[in-house]
Amino acid sequence: DAGVTQSPTHLIKTRGQQVTLRCSPKSGHDTVSWYQQALGQGPQFIFQYYEEEERQRGNFPDRFSGHQFPNYSSELNVNALLLGDSALYLCASSPGWGRSGANVLTFGAGSRLTVL
């Protein structure tokens, strides 16, 4: 089992550009959440996807958007990049709530975004 896989692992963008990050959940998981971890901080919840819909959103602007595909994989898009968007972006997956193991998130290794 490959666990949660994310791509790319590292990328560099300039201010104003757009970025797309990708996540494949662990086998058997259908719920995907995204977190932003700034340097020296704990992860912050961005949003969660289940059944291809955004189910809950954290305190992030509309520049952050996402998508979930029928195979449960997910993308995080960030438009009009700011220097402050530089961070490690973590994807986490879990079984849907009500299923065994739904309370446990499995995290990927993250995508490190640097905005210059």
Next chain:
Amino acid sequence: GEDVEQSLFLSVREGDSSVINCTYTDSSSTYLYWYKQEPGAGLQLLTYIFSNMDMKQDQRLTVLLNKKDKHLSLRIADTQTGDSAIYFCAERRPGSGNTGKLIFGQGTTLQVKP
């Protein structure tokens, strides 16, 4: 507020016990977690506790939960150099339907000296 509070740094000698403390905020949180993060890596789940429990033991790890004070601790027995990492406490805030998000502390850096 939303903050989960942790002390920032702990240094111990190899073989000693380590105790990492955390204060969370929401009494309706259903689960509380401890994650470990090594340099350049993602988060590894160490253990978790359901909010109606007050203790959980898993090999070298012991979690204590004081729900009245919203205080969570992680004890690592016989700490090894490989335990050096950042440890995050997190609470699961319930949400509607299938939702629920984790609120993390800012992490405690554990340094284990040989």
